[in-house]
Amino acid sequence: MKNGFVFFAGLFGSIALSWGGLVLGSHKQLGGLAPFFDEGDSTSYPNRPPGVAARGQLVYADLGCASCHTQQVRRPDVGADQARGWGERQSVARDYIFQLRPQLGASRIGPDLTNLAGRKPSAPDADDLMKLLYAGSELHPAYGFLFENRPIVGERSAVALKLTGALTPAPGREIVPTERAQSLVAYLLSLNNTYDYPESRPLPKAPAKPDGAHGAAPTAKKEGEKK
Numbered sequence: 033m034k035n036g037f038v039f040f041a042g043l044f045g046s047i048a049l050s051w052g053g054l055v056l057g058s059h060k061q062l063g064g065l066a067p068f069f070d071e072g073d074s075t076s077y078p079n080r081p082p083g084v085a086a087r088g089q090l091v092y093a094d095l096g097c098a099s100c101h102t103q104q105v106r107r108p109d110v111g112a113d114q115a116r117g118w119g120e121r122q123s124v125a126r127d128y129i130f131q132l133r134p135q136l137g138a139s140r141i142g143p144d145l146t147n148l149a150g151r152k153p154s155a156p157d158a159d160d161l162m163k164l165l166y167a168g169s170e171l172h173p174a175y176g177f178l179f180e181n182r183p184i185v186g187e188r189s190a191v192a193l194k195l196t197g198a199l200t201p202a203p204g205r206e207i208v209p210t211e212r213a214q215s216l217v218a219y220l221l222s223l224n225n226t227y228d229y230p231e232s233r234p235l236p237k238a239p240a241k242p243d244g245a246h247g248a249a250p251t252a253k254k255e256g257e258k259k
Contacts, residue, residue, distance in 0.1 A: 065129050068229055077227040080130045081219070088219025091212045093133050095175070102137030103146045103223070117152055118144040119225070121232045127225045142171065150224040161217045162193055162209055178213035181205060 067076035081089075092098070105119035113119060123146055128134040137144075149155050156164075168174030179193070184206050191214070192206040201207050209217075 065126050067129070068126060068227075070227075077229070078127060078130060078225065081222045084215050084218040085222040086132065086219075088215035088217070088222075089131065089133060089135070091216040092135060092219055095216075097145075098135040098137045100137075100139060100141040101135075102140055102144045103135050104137065105144060105146050113144060116143070119147045121228055123225065124229055124232045126229055126231070145220065145223055146225055148223045149221045150226045158217050158221065159194060161220055162213065163195070163199075165213060165216070166193060166195075166207060166209075167199055175213075178210055178216070180208045180210060182208060 067078060069076045104123040105113045105121065107122045108114055114121075127146070164172055165175045166179050181201060182205065184204055188206055189208050192208050195201065195207060
């Protein structure tokens with residue numbers, strides 16, 4: 033093909049330039065984000081999660097929780113996430129700087145979990161989450177493999193689930209969460225992005241233009257009005 037080398041060189045250059053702009057440019061921009069220091073309370077946000085919560089994020093990813101849950105609150109003009117109580121502000125890139133694997137999610141089959149620990153009017157506690165993981169619900173699968181049904185030896189375990197009714201284990205036995213279950217719950221309880229960063233505030237809407245202003249359609253004159 034005539035001028036084939038020039039064609040393929042140009043094609044390769046276009047792909048490389050696009051990849052560099054989208055991937056490397058975004059990585060440099062987002063990778064350079066630092067915690068925001070609030071001079072009012074002398075604290076930086078977001079806070080680095082404790083080690084057990086960081087391990088729990090790996091369990092969250094391993095179980096594929098992001099296939100049903102998202103972790104990104106949309107802007108008020110895009111969806112009704114704030115009306116659902118999923119967050120008081122839109123999510124921004126700074127929310128994820130301490131997350132090794134940001135779990136943005138793929139589908140909103142279940143509720144968004146970005147602010148699970150700060151959900152209003154009441155957030156779930158560790159016991160609520162453990163029971164949901166163990167027994168499931170009408171809308172949530174059970175993850176019984178994250179727990180051990182074992183005989184009570186000596187005293188009852190301090191972390192054994194407090195179950196009642198049909199979930200009560202047989203006499204002399206107890207349901208104890210594994211290390212994976214405890215790490216996962218610790219991660220879920222660390223999800224609380226409530227600090228209002230400057231970039232999280234939505235842009236003010238432009239004021240409506242009055243009739244007759246530049247760009248607005250002129251108001252039709254009524255019959256009998258002077259031209």
